[in-house]
Amino acid sequence: MMACLQEEEECEVADFSSNLLLNLQQFYLDQKLCDFTIKVENKEFNVHKVVISSVSDYFRAMLDHNMIENQQDSVELKGLTVAGVEPLLRLCYFGSLRLTHGNIYDVMNAANFLQILPAVNCCVQYLKKKLTFENADDLLKISDLYSIPTLRSFYRKYVLDNFLEFALTDQFLNLDSETLADYLSDDSLKITSECMLLHLVMKWYDHDPKSRRDSAEKVFGKIRFVADGWPAVYYAIQCEPFNTNPELQNLIRFADNCLSDPQMRFMVSDHKTTRVRYPKKTFIQIGGKIQPTAHDFLDFSYLPLDFSDDLSTLGWHKNHFYHRDLKRWIPLGASEMSETRTSNGTLTEVNGNAILCGGYIHQLDELGDDEMMVTNATYLFTPSDCRLRPLPSMKHPRAIHASVFLQGCLYAIGGCDDKQLLCSVEKLSNSGNNEISWSYVRPLPVSIKNHAAVACKNKIYVSGGLEYIIEETEKLWCYCPERNKWRKKKSMWEKRxxxxxxxxxxxxxxxxxxxxxxxxxxxxxxxxxxxxxxxLDTTLPQPTYKACTIAMDDKIWLVGGRISIDTDDHIGFLMERILEYDPEEDSWSVIGRLMRTLETPACCALTLKLTPDGQTETDEIYTKYSNLVSLLTDSDVNDADALDFELNRFYNSLPKNS
Incomplete structure (x- = not known):
């Protein structure tokens, strides 16, 4: 019994902390047991040393040392105001800060001086909450005075997120050209169309055309005419500055060339001028192979009704993009090439667009068998209108190859044709006179397919694959474009x-x-x-192959493919999942699903304009000029002739020295 009583046990007092705080607050209100006086202007505040030093680094340093203020139990705060200090003392006891537009400057000044970080943070949050286009200049001066970069970056985001509203203010009309050009160059700027953006910038220009003429190209050059197509171009050539400013003529001529000739989009050095305006990329899928179900009979007119081989796959002609916010697949629609079914091609991002090259073309014969033919066809996918436009074909048909874009050139590496493995490597590049063409470069030392390739530090690396039809390899090859030479690097740990x-x-x-x-x-x-x-110690959730693997926001996406649960199963079954690997966390997670089981599509990460509901966004300005272009192209005059007539009228109206 005595042994039990000798055991130590800690007992907690209910509500001790809250009661202690309540007592301190009451002591402050009743002005009891105060041991320090703060003098501000003509007013004195009696406080408790232990309280103010626990909140303010300034008072902690003063009262923790044998300073004269500590000995006299008082301090005079010169340069501060009652309006700034009194709310801070209340914060020390009650944990809340009373802020108004009238006292925010004084409180911020006092909080910085007294080194009360929670109060500074409260002031910043207050400024963000109260920030409007009308009071921004005044509040940002406070931000600059006290070196608060987060407030200026917050305001920038506020402008970009609400640009249509901002464009209705006097602040927008009075912007300097540098600031406006900076806004217009940002992918995060939310706008319904580039036509609407042009309309708003025209209002800015017309507000003071005389002083803004010299900087017009700097500002109008940030509008992405190519993204909206002919409507934006047709709108621009109706506007006065484009008819009289020689520098703006080049913007129209550039857009004209890009829209008329898909090859120009391959050759642009500043791909922001042709890229869709949106802050993040999404996953693009073109073609692939599916296991058909009863729902596919309408798409496959020759598919036998008794088709039920679970291991059989057929080429697919439907193309989609993945809406990351909605976690939903949406058809690309206009990108579908009639009934052409493709698989095992490559889709590579190039200057904000993508190039689809090679692969298999699938056709069903009358017996329902899926016949595959290797192709050398090359297409440019333009995300602004989700269309595939033909480019020069490769010199040799190839499928199950790898493609890499590096230093302005697209490389198609290895693969196979209908008869053999390939070691050849082709390069798509500018051949002069604003034309692109394929040419051979140094071939791989071995013939190979089922390999993978990436660009890294201005070189191309090719890993694994199948050599000599049946032999898998762990080799890694490195290609240097400057020397046009392949070198063997250290092999992987495993053949794959x-x-x-x-x-x-x-x-x-x-x-x-x-x-x-x-x-x-x-x-x-x-x-x-x-x-x-x-x-790595961290492995895939299940053994996987034939998956689409892309880099997305510095993470790895693994989409679809085949997985195997049984180690003896070398075929596996198709999966719908989308996996994401975070190198920082060293972990895999499931972030979505495919629209259906699918393997070997052409895919890449690309920027599309994604609206909250996944629908195409438009506005009255874009619609107006889109309709005008439609009237031109739907007239009795030949489409190209009608547009050329309008553009030639524009070019001929410019000064001769332009």
């Missing part, structure tokens, strides 16, 4: 084909794949500087 390969912050990742031992769940990283491979 049909794997993924991406570059994240100059670290190369290879993911999954298959070899003679089975489907792989391993991930390896390669350091190009040290020529070393590291096998």
């Amino acid at each position: 084909r049909r794997h993924g390969m991406v570059n994240i912050k100059d670290v190369i990742y290879v993911v999954g794949g298959i070899n003679q031992t089975g489907v792989l769940d391993t991930v390896e990283t390669y350091d190009v500087e040290t020529d070393t491979w590291t096998k």
